[in-house]
Amino acid sequence: MMPAGFEPGQTRDRPANWDEQARLAALEDYAILDTPPERAFDEVVRLAAQICDAPIAVVNLVAGNRQFFKAEIGLGVRQTPLDVSICVHAILRRGLFVVPDTTRDPRFVGNPLVTGSPNLRFYAGALLETEEGLPLGTLCVLDHVPRPEGLTAQQGFALQVLARQVMSQLELRRALKARDEDAARLAESERQFRILADTMPQMVWATQPDGFHDYYNRRWYEFTGVPAGSTDGEGWNGVFHPEDQERAWARWRHSLATGEPYEIEYRLRRADGVYRWTLGRALPVRDQQGRIIRWFGTCTDIEEQKQTEERLRISEERLRLALSAAQMVGTWVWDVPANRITADPGYARLFSVTPEAVAEGLPIETMLPSIHPEDLPATEAAIASALAGEQEGVFEAEYRVVLRDGGIRWVAARGRCEHDAAGQPTRFPGVVVDVTERKLAEEGKELLARELSHRIKNIFTVVGGMVSVSAMGATAEVRNFAGVLRRRLNALAAAHEYVRPHSPESRPVEIETTLHGLIGKLLAPYEAGAERVRLLGDDAPIGVKAATSLALILHELATNAAKYGALTSSEGCVTIAGERHDTNFVLTWQERGGPPVEGPPTRRGFGTVLAERGAITQLGGSILHDWAPEGLTLRLDVPLERLVH
Structure with missing residues (x-):
């Protein structure tokens, strides 16, 4: 005996093993809700009504809060609320859901559609189910009178077949929708591609x-x-x-x-x-x-x-030819992490290695033994400084290399060590130039300068001796004059050491390291410290190179003042004032009390030209002259950083 409301092959209401949100999302994906009537679905409900001999047939889709009738015959409406829906119960079970008499089923006895118009007494629905098992609604037939016998087996089978046809129509509709969407997306993608490509x-x-x-x-x-x-x-x-x-x-x-x-x-x-x-x-x-x-x-x-590559190729070819022609010029690149120096044949010749070996790359330790032992410590220190990134990694050194045949050549090396973001040395390129001929010329010039200096000192000594001999047996006044003259000659001899160029070997040990000290030494022959020569203002430290250039300028000014200017008169005086600014130092030389000045000299002597050139090229400064009638005023403006060189 089957429970009331069941027919053979039917199953009891089953708990939903699907998620309602997933079911509603699937229904939405078919894009069928609220669409107008379509012939394919209308024909299904007409056929279902004929086969089941029912006045009402519906393709019913259960949405979130309503049921929508995609096709219907005998109802005259397109949707109703869910609280009057019989299909809500039908989607909870598979197969057919049949209610022979709704007035005898407690689930529907109070349903307004049962108790009032259209007075539904019989219901039979076949489930509309996706391939994933999600129920969307039913294809159902209804009658105004009860049917205790339900549907025949043939009617039930036909209703389920027609339900599957409804699902086929829904799947076809979804496929066409997806195809259309793909075509819209493809067209948009092509449009965007063309816009992008054209820009x-x-x-x-x-x-x-x-x-x-x-x-x-x-x-x-x-x-x-x-x-x-x-x-x-x-x-x-x-x-x-x-x-x-x-x-x-x-x-x-x-x-x-x-x-x-x-x-x-x-x-x-x-x-x-x-x-x-x-x-x-x-x-x-x-x-x-x-x-x-x-x-x-x-x-x-x-x-x-x-074109750039061609210019670079031509430039490299010219460089290669130039390096080939200059037998004593070499270039190198040191891969610091790998400790490999690769270089050209010119470098190989200077360091007594084969071009083939240095082209492949050699450790730096194989090159260092070629450096003269006396020059090696300073060279290694310069390399270490560049590796550490000091002075922006710049490397400069001059040293002797000992050739394979025992000969010695002087070279000047220049390079720059590159560093990575962490400050580690990476690439170290550079060039070496054979400067032996220049060194020999400098040695010859230094030898000549020393010889001239020696002879000048001898002249001062001879003159001083002659003064001393001449003063013997003379009056006290003559002897006092002779003493003053000897002191001036000695001061001139001392000042002479500052106004000639020096090599590191010939540099005076007692050379002054401040501007005031240098001025005092240079102007001692002109009674520096007395009222005739006054030293005022700021002092500043000076280096050896700056001292030579300053000595030339000051010595030339003092000599001219003694010959033509303020120091030719017993009433004349020279005031030297120093003034330190932010980055510069200004030295002012002012002469007063001498003969009237008639304007700038018509010609400039060699000493004046040499002194001015030193101020500009060696000191990086400038000189301004004011040839006022009352006396010369000269203003020397020099960068402070250049004074300490």
């Missing part, structure tokens, strides 16, 4: 899998000037330089045959007829099976790059 500075092109060109962007037509479509297919090769056409064709055919990326440089004819070097590249686009479905490529104008 690119490169020429962009695309081909079919067999290489047939069917797309070029705007830049292609702007560059080539050819009519639109004229380079489709194989017409593109005609705008290549005749010498490049066969090569480009061969490379393109190879890529089509192998699927390898296409890359080649060729000359492309511009709209004005000028051929410009162009880089052509293309990559294949493959489907999931790995088959090529499209080729996309670009053409990039590289004419400027090719």
Whole structure:
């Protein structure tokens, strides 16, 4: 005995093993709710009504808060609330859901559609179910009178078949919707691609899998000037330089045959007829099976790059020839992390290694033994300073190298060590130049300077001796005058040491290290410290090179003052004032009480020219003269940093 409301083959209400949100999402995905009537669904309900001999038939879709009738016959409405829905119960079970008499079923006895119009007494529904088992609604038939016997087996089977046909229509509708959406997305993607391609500075092109060109962007037509479509297919090769056409064709055919990326440089004819070097590249686009479905490529104008490469090649060739001609010039690059020095033949000759070995790369330790032992510590210190990044990694050194045959050559080395973001040394390039001839010339010049200095000192000594001899037996007044004269001669001899160039070996040990000290030493022959020569203002430290240049200037000024200016008169005086500014030091020389000045001299002596050149080139400063009638005023403006050199 089957429970009331059941027929053979039916199942009891089952708990829902699906998520309601997933069911509603699936229903939404079919995009069927609230759509107008369609013939395919209308014919199903008419056929269901005829087969089941029922006045009412409905394709019912259960939404979140209502049931929507995609097709109906006998009801006259398109939707009703869920609280009066019989289908809400039908979707909880598989197969057919049959209610022979709704007035005898406690679930529907109070339903307004049962107790009032349209007075539903019989219900039979076949489930509309997705492949995933999600119920969307039912295909149901209804009657105004009870049917204790329910449906016949044939009617029940037909209703379920028709329900599956409804689902087929829904699946077809979803497939067509997806197809249309894909076509909309494809069209939008193509539109965006064309916008992007037309705004690119490169020429962009695309081909079919067999290489047939069917797309070029705007830049292609702007560059080539050819009519639109004229380079489709194989017409593109005609705008290549005749010498490049066969090569480009061969490379393109190879890529089509192998699927390898296409890359080649060729000359492309511009709209004005000028051929410009162009880089052509293309990559294949493959489907999931790995088959090529499209080729996309670009053409990039590289004419400027090719010209730069050619200029660089010519420059490198000139450098190679210059280095080959200059037998005693060498270049090196030190890979610091790998400790490998690679260099040219000129470097190899200087360091007594084979060109082949140094071309492959050698550790720096193999080069250091060639440096003269007396020069090695200072050279290693300069290398260490550059490696540490001091003075921005600049390396400068002069040292002797001992050749394989025992000969000695002087070299000047210059380079700069590069560092990574962490401050670690990476690459250390540089150049060495044989400066032996220069060193020999400097040694000769130094020897000559020493000889001249020695002779000048001898002159001072001889004159001083003659003064002393002449004063013997003379009056006290004469002897006092002779003493003053000897002291001035000795002061001139001491000042002389400052006004000649010095090598490190000949530099005076007692050289003054401040400006006031230097001025006092230089002006001692002119009674420095007395009222005739006054030293005022700021002092400043000075280096050896700056001392030589300053000595030349001050010695020339003092000599001219003694010959023509303020120191020619017993009433005359010289005031020297120093003034320190932020980055500069200003030294003012002022003469007063001498003969009237008639203006700038008509000619300048060698000493004056030499002194001014030293101020400008050696000290990096400037000199201003004021030839006022009451006396000369000179202003020397020098950077402070140059004074300490």
